[in-house]
Amino acid sequence: MHKDLPPLTALTPEQSEIQRTARAFAQSELAPYAAEWDEKSFFEPSIVRKLGELGFLGMLVPEAYDGLGLDCLTYLIAIEEIAAADASTAVLMSVHNSLPTQMILNYGTEQQKREWLRPMVRGDKLGCFALSEADAGSDAASLATQAVRDGDHWVLNGTKAWVSHGSDPNAVIVAMARTDTSDARRGRNGISAFIVTPDLAGFRVSKKENKMGLRASPTVQLSFDNMRVPADRLLGEEGQGFVYALQSLEHGRMGVAAQALGIARAAVEASVAYAAERKQFGKAINEFQAIQWKLADMATRVHTARALLHATAAMKDRGESPGAYTAMCKLVASETAMWVTTQAVQVFGGYGYVKEYPVERLFRDAKVTEIYEGTSEIQRVIIGRAVTE
Numbered sequence: 001m002h003k004d005l006p007p008l009t010a011l012t013p014e015q016s017e018i019q020r021t022a023r024a025f026a027q028s029e030l031a032p033y034a035a036e037w038d039e040k041s042f043f044e045p046s047i048v049r050k051l052g053e054l055g056f057l058g059m060l061v062p063e064a065y066d067g068l069g070l071d072c073l074t075y076l077i078a079i080e081e082i083a084a085a086d087a088s089t090a091v092l093m094s095v096h097n098s099l100p101t102q103m104i105l106n107y108g109t110e111q112q113k114r115e116w117l118r119p120m121v122r123g124d125k126l127g128c129f130a131l132s133e134a135d136a137g138s139d140a141a142s143l144a145t146q147a148v149r150d151g152d153h154w155v156l157n158g159t160k161a162w163v164s165h166g167s168d169p170n171a172v173i174v175a176m177a178r179t180d181t182s183d184a185r186r187g188r189n190g191i192s193a194f195i196v197t198p199d200l201a202g203f204r205v206s207k208k209e210n211k212m213g214l215r216a217s218p219t220v221q222l223s224f225d226n227m228r229v230p231a232d233r234l235l236g237e238e239g240q241g242f243v244y245a246l247q248s249l250e251h252g253r254m255g256v257a258a259q260a261l262g263i264a265r266a267a268v269e270a271s272v273a274y275a276a277e278r279k280q281f282g283k284a285i286n287e288f289q290a291i292q293w294k295l296a297d298m299a300t301r302v303h304t305a306r307a308l309l310h311a312t313a314a315m316k317d318r319g320e321s322p323g324a325y326t327a328m329c330k331l332v333a334s335e336t337a338m339w340v341t342t343q344a345v346q347v348f349g350g351y352g353y354v355k356e357y358p359v360e361r362l363f364r365d366a367k368v369t370e371i372y373e374g375t376s377e378i379q380r381v382i383i384g385r386a387v388t389e
């Protein structure tokens with residue numbers, strides 16, 4: 001990242017190769033278009049196929065299901081590279097790899113794995129995750145979508161909010177719905193996970209959000225109106241869907257942390273380059289100590305967040321449970337991204353406030369990393385519990 005600073009994490013040859021591949025793809029296929037896609041709020045569908053060809057949609061899926069079967073650290077390194085070029089593509093990759101594919105892999109039947117994972121890995125299908133609802137965000141366990149068994153189908157009624165890529169014609173959506181509405185089991189119990197696809201009668205995209213950032217990543221509301229889901233689309237055990245979702249979100253938080261890191265790193269790199277070129281008072285602005293210290297603080301925070309993320313990934317790769325460390329990773333990386341991109345706009349001065357330079361977009365893209373897959377407040381709740389119990 002900086003000429004006098006070698007990477008802190010010692011990568012294996014395979015990890016370095018994946019990093020190079022991800023960087024080359026990101027810089028040639030994403031970076032040149034990211035500003036235009038953001039401006040037009042446009043999602044380029046061919047990206048999914050290209051990511052599939054690279055194996056980036058099955059990074060954590062075993063080779064038996066055509067995935068790359070890589071470790072968590074390698075996966076996060078790839079997301080950082082993609083996010084440094086286009087944060088919208090990074091969220092696609094993070095959600096797909098961390099949530100639906102992991103849920104099908106960990107809780108699906110052999111038949112479900114064979115049916116769904118292969119096309120998802122290839123990029124013929126795009127994985128989505130539908131937990132949130134308009135009135136059930138941080139308190140996702142209060143979700144109201146219902147699923148009632150009717151013969152060899154489940155009938156789903158309700159509206160899911162904020163589904164990233166839920167409007168994709170090839171979406172495979174793992175959707176959480178309440179299968180037990182008896183009072184005693186309200187809350188997190190009695191929620192089940194279903195594999196939902198847009199071809200089901202009663203499936204409707206009811207709204208597309210007009211967002212501040214991540215504008216090239218469609219975020220939609222989905223309505224299920226007496227949607228009949230075949231019984232073999234129930235994922236895992238009835239009533240365990242919320243538990244599965246929470247377990248998968250542990251992975252998801254690390255993906256978002258890697259995305260935030262990529263955004264922050266891009267902001268540092270752009271700022272370092274700009275500060276070397278921009279002259280005021282007869283010298284480059286990087287000669288002013290105020291700017292140098294800003295760049296120093298920005299770089300330090302990025303390296304700190306990355307060190308925590310990579311150490312946590314290594315823990316997971318050793319087969320240990322990182323628990324609240326994943327919440328720390330997301331908290332630190334997302335707040336780093338917001339802080340660093342704010343400083344980047346300042347380094348650019350007025351030019352940081354316009355769309356001609358990338359830091360304005362990075363600043364807008366950074367914000368959502370403090371919100372989705374658990375807000376910063378919720379990460380602090382998780383960490384607080386871990387350190388006080």
Ligand SMILES: Cc1cc2nc3c(=O)[nH]c(=O)nc-3n(C[C@H](O)[C@H](O)[C@H](O)COP(=O)(O)OP(=O)(O)OC[C@H]3O[C@@H](n4cnc5c(N)ncnc54)[C@H](O)[C@@H]3O)c2cc1C
Pocket residue numbers: 095128129130131132134136137138139161162163164211214219368371372373374375376377378381
């Ligand atoms: C661009 C985007 C993409 C998304 N993609 C997906 C997706 O693919 N799938 C999906 O299921 N969801 C998705 N989400 C939803 C996201 O996970 C939620 O927005 C998030 O969990 C917060 O829920 P909320 O928006 O309802 O906010 P609320 O829960 O209403 O929170 C509002 C405020 O209250 C605070 N707060 C709430 N509870 C507490 C508490 N106990 N202690 C302290 N503070 C608290 C929050 O931190 C926040 O500051 C996406 C959201 C966005 C913006």
